[in-house]
Amino acid sequence: MVKDVLIIGCGCIGLSTGILLLKTKQYNSVKIWAKDLPPNVTSNKAAALWYPFLSNPPDKVGKWSAETMEYFQKHILNDPKSGTLLKKVNELFRKPKKEDPDWKPFIKSFRRARKDELPEGYADGYAIDDGFVMDTDMYMNWLVDTFKALGGQIEQREVVDIREPFIYSDIVINCTGLGAKELVKDGHMYPTRGQIVVVKNTSDRSIMDEEDYICYVIPRISNTVLGGTAQDHDYNMNPTKQDTDEILKRVAAISPKFSRRKLEILGVKVGLRPSRYEIRLEPELLQDNSKLLIHNYGHGGSGFTVSWGCAQEVLNLIQQNIPNLKQSKSKAPILQSKL
């Protein structure tokens, strides 16, 4: 069956979903409508590192993360234009850590960090040797270019009523992130503010220390990102000096090589993570079962990490639900004929 799909939202979730839909070649057209386009979307503010981070439910996030890793390895990492870079990841602990992460069963290459990998003062760590990072500005451009090259269309257009896109399409994917709070009145949505400091390259691997606070060093192609903050329900889009100082103090505590006087600061950015108690990825049938709405939002701090797994799930949900979709009889409004 030939169908049209309309995606609302042009962050990494909307774009990844659009690209997978187009790759199936089963859809007549795939369009994105979005209030803001890259680089003015939250995704462009992300670090970003592939790592299951700040989102639920753990079992599904683990599965989607693994699928995303596989997709990157197969289709993206070898494309220099994608802005992605293979980097070892270490999550560090000051005290020995007995438990393995929830997502361990899904990531084959997970191992414990060796002693020689631990900076002074750290007793334990997780390691993923085939982890990777994305230079988000480059990666977002690559997503947009790939989507368009496959025939996708992007229109800057704010949707205020979820019924509006259904005038044009029977299948709509809601990838609005924090926008879902208003668009579908989801009271579970809230921002988790993140501030980052961009510096000149300084590290050969991604490092995280998140036991007592959020702290990370993520080296990318053209710079390194230092983070961060995770301030729930904070809508402040402006960087604060207090956060910058706090971030620099924390990274300096990881190792003296990240001390302030050794860093050259290039910029400071703020983004609002689209947080929810768990990712909402589910179908909803509307208008007497003639319209299919699939929600794909609430990815918190894991958007990039789960993006391709979630996109695959959207594809599955469309396939499962198309048979339940009743044909809408008349798409055009009935016009009065003149006597």
Add this chain to the structure above:
Amino acid sequence: MTDKDIASKEGSWKELIRKGDIVDSTKILEDEVKKTPDNSMAWMYLGTVYAEDDKDTEALRALETSVKLDPNNLAARVLLSVSLANELQLERSMDVLYQWIKRNPMYSAIANQYTYNEKQNDTAPQSMVNPFIDEDNPFLYQLDTIGIEYKQKTIIDMFTEASRVNLENPDPDVHIILGILDNVRSDYESAVNHFKLALEIRPDDYQLWNKLGATLTNGSRPQEALSSYYKALEINPSYVRARANLGIAFMNMADYPNAAKNLLHAISMRPNVPNHMWDTLTNIFLILHRDDLVTKSRQKDVSLLQDDLELF
């Protein structure tokens, strides 16, 4: 001007409209009402041309003037009631027809047996007033509705009685009016019967074939409407309203390529296209996912779409 002059002029206008050059006849009649602004017949023919061109707002204005200049111009009253019905000014449409029967020597006796409350002076334009809501007192809404239903029944009773005056030789005008009144109260089945009966007497009346088609479409029978529109267009190939209605019938059948084809055809027939036609065409292109054509039709320039005409 002598009566003979007027008669010969009317003859020439009729001929003009029959020939179907809408651009030409619009211009000639617009000039004519400038020269003789108190000539009811000139305004009536101008109104006819506008209506055939699917421009009800303009038609309404010309026909109001025609009836105001000569309240006994019964033909203009029928045309005016149609324009009012198309513009959903239903109560005024009935009032205009009430004056038709009252002023018609053949049937005025019937009209005088009934009590019918006209809303106001029947030539006063009320286009800005919603007849169903009294803003000062919203509770009057229901009363007013009952009033309209009562009026509807009264006027249909009057014309039904008129239609029985001579059952051997039915008066087609009376049946056309009953068809209009049935449309006003959405009784499309009865309207179809009246129009069909009138068509037996006037098989070459292309406006009447269009009325039958529009009634069938509005009554959710667009498939049956097609042949009525084809008949109207066979008699008068440049009848824009029938062509546009044909497009709407295809839309109702969800046959969007044919809808686009006929609307585009209607649009390409003359230079001043009313906005509502462009909007309908744009909607069809949206449904067809032809974004390239949506862009073109939004510019409202038919030359941009000339090459696409044959695609459908």
